[in-house]
Amino acid sequence: MSNSTAAAVLTTTDLPEAIRAVRTLLGLADIGHGEVDFEAVIRSPDVLEQVRHVLQDLEWWASAGKEHGSSKAGDNPADCLPIRVFDWGRPLDRAEPFIAALGPDPAAVRWDLDAWPAVPEAGLEEISQKYAYLTLTVNSRDLYQDEPSRDHTVHVHVPNRDGDQISRVHWLAEQVGGRFTGRVESAPL
Known part of the structure; x- marks a missing residue:
């Protein structure tokens, strides 16, 4: 297993601005066989209903403090809120x-x-x-939803091993009107 460095290149309270930045970065990247992965903490029945409309066969399990509840066990996620979602390999349009x-x-x-x-x-x-990789954290500053916030952050991933990759982070940040502030996280791949 290896890691990448996920560098924050744009943080904003304006979700449409963050989505525009993601679209710009996707336009620069090679995405011919791209996929999208989701991680989330769902707390409310309304959000759960909306998310299940998008991802009908949602992969989830009960959050910390709950001993039971998962999609694999066939449980009803509405009975297990809050739940954690880890759903992988979806089409980009999701x-x-x-x-x-x-x-x-x-x-x-x-x-x-x-x-x-x-x-x-x-x-x-x-x-x-x-x-x-490219990650958008929504209502969270970090990749793992441990730091909830009212803003949204666009992260670009580069290899840990190459110190010269920071040049790419700066270049990508410039493409979306952001700037690299030095905030990075290690991301297992």
């Missing part, structure tokens, strides 16, 4: 409907890209699929 369904609940939406392409004019080589 991301924005999922985000719209969240309301105030925290989540991380991660796009698994084919590559961050080379940018010769910036001196950047291609980053392969193994390290090419």
